[in-house]
Amino acid sequence: MPGEEHPAAAEAPRQLSLLAGFPPARPGAEGVGAPRTAERDPVARVLLDTHVPHLDRAFDYAVPAEMAATAVPGARVKVGFGGQELTGFVLERTAATQVRGRLQPLRRVLSPLPVLAPAVARLAEDVAARSAGSAADVVRLAVPPRVARVEKEVEQRLAEAPERSTGLSPQAPGPSHDAAWADYEGGPAFLAQLAAGGSPRAVAEVLPAHPAHDWTDVLAAAIGAAWRAGRGAVAVVPDQKALARLEHTVADEIGAEHLVRLQAEDGPTPRYRAFLAAATGQVRVVLGTRSAAYAPVDELGLVCCWDDGDENLVEQRAPYQHVRDVLLLRAGATGCAALLAGHAVSPEAQRLVTTGWARRVAPRRDVLRAFMPRVVATADSWHSARDPLAARARLPEAAFRAARAALEHGPVLVQVARAGYAPHLACERCREPARCTACEGPLGVPSARGVPRCGWCGRSAHRWACTACGGTRMRLVAAGALRTAEELGRAFPRVPVIASSGETVRAAVGSAPALVVATPGAEPVAEGGYAAALLLDGDRMLMRPALRAAEQVLRRWYNAAALVRRARDGGVVVVTAGHEGVVGALVRWDPSGHAERELAERHALGLPPAVRSAAVTGPAAAVAAFLADLELPGTVRVVGPTPLEDAPPGEDAPHRALLFFGYGPAAEVTRRLRAARAKASALRKHPPVQVRCDVTDLL
Numbered sequence: 046m047p048g049e050e051h052p053a054a055a056e057a058p059r060q061l062s063l064l065a066g067f068p069p070a071r072p073g074a075e076g077v078g079a080p081r082t083a084e085r086d087p088v089a090r091v092l093l094d095t096h097v098p099h100l101d102r103a104f105d106y107a108v109p110a111e112m113a114a115t116a117v118p119g120a121r122v123k124v125g126f127g128g129q130e131l132t133g134f135v136l137e138r139t140a141a142t143q144v145r146g147r148l149q150p151l152r153r154v155l156s157p158l159p160v161l162a163p164a165v166a167r168l169a170e171d172v173a174a175r176s177a178g179s180a181a182d183v184v185r186l187a188v189p190p191r192v193a194r195v196e197k198e199v200e201q202r203l204a205e206a207p208e209r210s211t212g213l214s215p216q217a218p219g220p221s222h223d224a225a226w227a228d229y230e231g232g233p234a235f236l237a238q239l240a241a242g243g244s245p246r247a248v249a250e251v252l253p254a255h256p257a258h259d260w261t262d263v264l265a266a267a268i269g270a271a272w273r274a275g276r277g278a279v280a281v282v283p284d285q286k287a288l289a290r291l292e293h294t295v296a297d298e299i300g301a302e303h304l305v306r307l308q309a310e311d312g313p314t315p316r317y318r319a320f321l322a323a324a325t326g327q328v329r330v331v332l333g334t335r336s337a338a339y340a341p342v343d344e345l346g347l348v349c350c351w352d353d354g355d356e357n358l359v360e361q362r363a364p365y366q367h368v369r370d371v372l373l374l375r376a377g378a379t380g381c382a383a384l385l386a387g388h389a390v391s392p393e394a395q396r397l398v399t400t401g402w403a404r405r406v407a408p409r410r411d412v413l414r415a416f417m418p419r420v421v422a423t424a425d426s427w428h429s430a431r432d433p434l435a436a437r438a439r440l441p442e443a444a445f446r447a448a449r450a451a452l453e454h455g456p457v458l459v460q461v462a463r464a465g466y467a468p469h470l471a472c473e474r475c476r477e478p479a480r481c482t483a484c485e486g487p488l489g490v491p492s493a494r495g496v497p498r499c500g501w502c503g504r505s506a507h508r509w510a511c512t513a514c515g516g517t518r519m520r521l522v523a524a525g526a527l528r529t530a531e532e533l534g535r536a537f538p539r540v541p542v543i544a545s546s547g548e549t550v551r552a553a554v555g556s557a558p559a560l561v562v563a564t565p566g567a568e569p570v571a572e573g574g575y576a577a578a579l580l581l582d583g584d585r586m587l588m589r590p591a592l593r594a595a596e597q598v599l600r601r602w603y604n605a606a607a608l609v610r611r612a613r614d615g616g617v618v619v620v621t622a623g624h625e626g627v628v629g630a631l632v633r634w635d636p637s638g639h640a641e642r643e644l645a646e647r648h649a650l651g652l653p654p655a656v657r658s659a660a661v662t663g664p665a666a667a668v669a670a671f672l673a674d675l676e677l678p679g680t681v682r683v684v685g686p687t688p689l690e691d692a693p694p695g696e697d698a699p700h701r702a703l704l705f706f707g708y709g710p711a712a713e714v715t716r717r718l719r720a721a722r723a724k725a726s727a728l729r730k731h732p733p734v735q736v737r738c739d740v741t742d743l744l
Contacts (some may be wrong), residue, residue, distance in 0.1 A: 053619045080150050083113035086138035089151060092130040092166070094181055098719075099727035101179040103136050107148040116151055118160025119166075121191060123152045134161040134184060144627060156532060157501065160188050160324055162341040167487065169339070171374045175711075176738045177659065177718035178364020187339030189307075190214040192317040199321045208725035220630060222269065222298055227260035228252060228416075231406045239382055241272040241464055246376065248394045249386040250407040250636055252416050253607035254574060254616060260386060260607075264349055267384055268330060269298040276346025277329035281338050281368050283355035284566065284681035285310050286552050291351070292332055299330060307333030307340060315721060329711075335360055338371040348372040349384035354391035354600045355566070365737045369393060386637065388607045389600035392647065393654045395640035405637065407546030413634060418578075418609040418616035420632045421447065422624035439524070443538070443558050444579050444619040448560070451577030452540060454615055456559045459533065460577045460605045462545035462582035464564050466490050467702045470497060474516035481506065488519070495530065523585065545569050545670065565601035574610035576617075583622025592744035596643055651682065653741045657711045659704040659718060660743055661686070664697045669730045681706045681714060697732075702741070 059363035069675065090103040106124055116122060120135045130152060142148060144665040169183035169193050177561055206244055226232035229249065238245045251260045268278040280295075282288050285308060305328050322328050324341045331340035335358060338348075345380040350358070350372055369385065376383040385394045397403040408416075423441040446456050467490040471477040477498065479488040486501030488509070497506040497519060510517050524532070526546035534542045541559040545551040554561055558576075561569060584620065586598045602620065610616030622628055630639035648655040661668050668686045677683070683701035692693060706714045737743070 055419040070101060080107070081110045082150070083108040083110050083116075083683075085113070086140055086143045087738065088139045088148065089116055089122070090136045090139065091122060091133040091151075091231075092136050092181060092184065093124070093126060094134070094162075094185065095601045096179070096182070097726055098179055098724040101723065104133075105144050105148055107150045109150050110137065112151055112154050115154040117157060117159055118163060118562060119161040121155040121160055123155060125152055126150050134166070134188075136161075136166055138162075142485060155191065156193075156200075158196055158199060158321065158324070159322070160240045160341075162324065165339055165341050168371070168375055168378060172366055172371055172717065173364060174479075175370065175374065175715060176196070176364035176366045177380070177715045177722065177736050178366075182363045182367075183339075183710050186336055186362065188319050188334070188677050189317045190313055192314050195314060195317045195321060198318075199325060203325060204304070215681055222258065222262040222266040222294065225258040227268050228255070228408050228412050229406050230409055231404060233386075233405070234352040236266060236270050237516040239267060242274050242276070242346070244346070244376075244380055244382040244584055246383040246397075246403040247385075247406045248398050248403050249384060250389065250390060250405075250700065251388055251607075252387055252408050252413065253388060253603070254418055254609055254611040254614075254636070255416050256611070256614075260388070263289045263386060264351060264384070265294040265298040266314065267382075268295055269348060271347040271382065272299050272303070272330055274346060276344045277340055277342035278331075278347040278349070279337060279340050279345065279359070279372070279375075279671075280330075280332045280349045280351070281372065282332070282333065282334065282351045283357040286332060286550065286567075287351060288332060289552065289580055290570070295330065295332060303328055304332060307331055307337040307484055309334070309336070310453070322654075333600075335368050336370045339373070341421065345375070345379050345381045347382045348376050349386065352387040352389070352600070352604070353385050353394055354387065354389055356597070357566075359742055365740075367739065370739070373397075385588075387600075388603040389634040390640040392596065392640050393638060393646045395644050396654050398637075399644065400640070415613070416611045417634045418606055419612040420606065420618045422628050422632055423619060423621050424628065437707040439581060440579070441621055442535075444581075444621060445617045447577050447617055448579060449537070451575075451617065452537065452558045452560075453571065453617070454558075455556055455576035456554055456561055456571045458568055458578040458605060458608060459527050459529065459560060459562045460568065460578065460580050460582075460601070461524070461526050461546075461562060461564060462586050463523060463525040464567075466492050466495065466524050466527040467521045467523070468500070469522040470519040471522045472511040472514060473518040473520040475511060476520075477511055478511070478522070479509065479519050481508075482509070482512075490521075492527065516673060523582075526564055528564050529581070530560070533560050533562065543569075564687065565605070568605050568608060570608060574614070574616065575608050576610060576615060578605050578609045578618045580605060580618065580622070581618040582623070583628075587622060587624050587627065592743055594625050595624070598622075598641070599630055599636075599639060601628075603634075604630050606631070651705060653705075653739065653744070655716075656707055657738065658703050658706075658744070659714070659736065659738045660701055660740040661704070661718075662689075662699055662701045662735055663736050664732050665700040667731040667734050668700050668702050671721055671725060671734050674724060675717050677704070677714065677717065678706075678710055680710055701743075703744075 057588050087108050089107050089108045090107045118135050118137050124133050169180045172183045173180040226236050235245050235247050271278045305322050323331050326343050331337055360366050398405045423443045470488045481499035483504050484502045486499040487508055488497045500515040526544055530542045530544045543561045545567045548562040550567045554569045554571050556572040606618045682705040686700040689699045
């Protein structure tokens with residue numbers, strides 16, 4: 046096996062008296078008929094593209110002479126390993142190897158283009174070390190799948206113009222968005238430091254409902270400042286809708302020919318073409334979703350992330366890292382500037398401010414009051430005294446009146462918790478939740494005339510009967526976006542009703558009066574802003590048994606309210622939830638204050654992000670054996686393992702153990718987690734377990 050010591054070479058004694066005076070043999074030159082290796086740096090260290098944890102290291106291969114010019118660091122190659130042919134990436138070329146015996150040669154170079162930049166390879170190792178994962182898994186996220194036709198196009202272009210582009214234009218557009226930072230304390234200084242080639246780090250609280258600019262102008266001005274200083278920039282957003290808005294504004298700032306976007310929705314060919322444009326130095330600004338955090342940008346000067354509290358920024362594949370952590374690691378390794386911006390402030394971002402790693406950039410209170418909409422809470426004492434049934438109604442009278450008045454001046458946004466028509470059903474007789482008879486999954490109705498269907502297995506429940514009382518009729522428990530749109534259409538006749546949820550997400554709507562029903566994150570942008578917004582189902586969302594429930598609901602409210610016109614232009618936001626702390630933070634528009642209080646509470650309780658965390662999931666016996674191999678420090682708090690909710694009983698039922706540990710011993714704990722994964726994979730003493738770090742979405 047490549048990279049391992051040959052047994053015969055280890056046991057046979059060397060006849061030093063006969064070999065004295067002869068130079069050591071070059072790698073690959075031993076034996077009769079061995080292929081001729083490269084004269085210079087004949088050893089290639091290759092990272093294999095494999096999911097096997099115990100193979101997560103570099104292996105040495107001999108570089109044949111005919112591949113000396115193409116097997117460059119970063120090139121994609123084919124190698125032999127264990128009787129198979131695997132893909133790998135050349136990490137570096139060296140003159141010697143520590144492996145005794147003959148090295149296997151590289152089989153072929155798939156492309157001489159260096160798609161894995163050395164800085165990105167080091168970043169992948171840093172992310173894997175922090176997440177207790179495999180560097181190969183991170184590289185698989187960082188480097189898109191190969192498209193041979195695109196590589197040939199790029200190779201031909203580079204042959205015609207071999208020099209790397211600076212990414213700058215002699216007639217670049219001017220700084221058209223710098224004024225967006227004028228309303229923020231510390232904003233102009235941050236921008237000036239970026240323009241001077243500095244590396245400031247900031248957490249920015251973006252103004253809502255500004256008539257002259259929005260969050261895309263704030264990010265575009267920062268990106269433009271770094272770009273005009275001769276440096277590159279990477280910006281990551283949660284979804285395609287936000288990416289389209291940011292791309293339009295940044296193109297206006299620096300010119301569309303100087304940027305590319307990276308997102309999986311574009312398809313393999315456009316995505317790989319954009320990736321190679323950055324990898325070959327043709328552009329220095331990359332915008333995109335999660336994988337754009339690894340973009341190979343020359344002279345990186347700025348990394349920025351919009352709305353870092355969004356759950357879409359958590360990678361859904363191993364090692365399940367958060368984009369914010371990737372960008373912070375990259376900023377620390379390269380010394381570039383960093384910007385986390387949003388209408389809300391996550392506890393993780395607030396911790397960066399509290400520890401002094403980043404500065405707070407926010408508008409003054411008088412400026413904020415001038416641009417925020419008026420926020421009305423229907424559950425406060427004043428409204429409760431005048432409408433005693435407001436707490437029980439899904440659409441209280443105050444919200445109905447606000448919507449009716451606002452429809453005379455423009456569109457009204459209605460935010461609801463769930464997509465679909467009726468996502469949850471219950472027995473009409475005994476009120477027990479309606480469950481699928483095949484898998485015990487929840488039953489729901491996808492449309493007004495649809496048949497109840499299981500949300501897990503997708504089976505239709507044509508002949509359903511309640512297992513508790515035998516009843517055969519169901520009742521609606523929760524109304525989705527489609528059902529809400531139907532009800533509002535009856536309540537407001539002759540008013541258009543637009544739904545934006547699920548697979549049908551609208552990017553924008555006009556300024557004409559309309560009711561726009563949307564789920565969180567799917568709210569369209571209204572031309573001129575919404576006249577009002579109704580934030581429904583808040584109590585239902587806050588009842589979710591999750592650590593981040595309150596902060597996630599508040600973040601969704603801030604993002605929706607930011608689409609509403611300012612109060613002086615008649616903009617009003619009506620929130621129907623009764624949670625005093627979260628509703629109060631919205632009424633005062635105090636995102637950093639709420640984040641600071643959340644962080645203080647979690648410090649007292651020893652919960653993330655005050656501490657780091659990890660989750661080990663698998664069969665009970667496997668989790669117990671894995672934890673026993675860890676030999677964790679005494680400062681690590683272990684909770685569990687306990688069976689997962691809704692898991693079927695049995696020996697193989699999934700269990701989960703949670704680990705909580707401070708930032709000081711975090712590197713040692715993640716190193717042991719990573720080593721235990723590799724050991725379990727190699728010895729196969731128990732079934733595999735899943736290891737995830739910083740699992741706030743699981744708490």
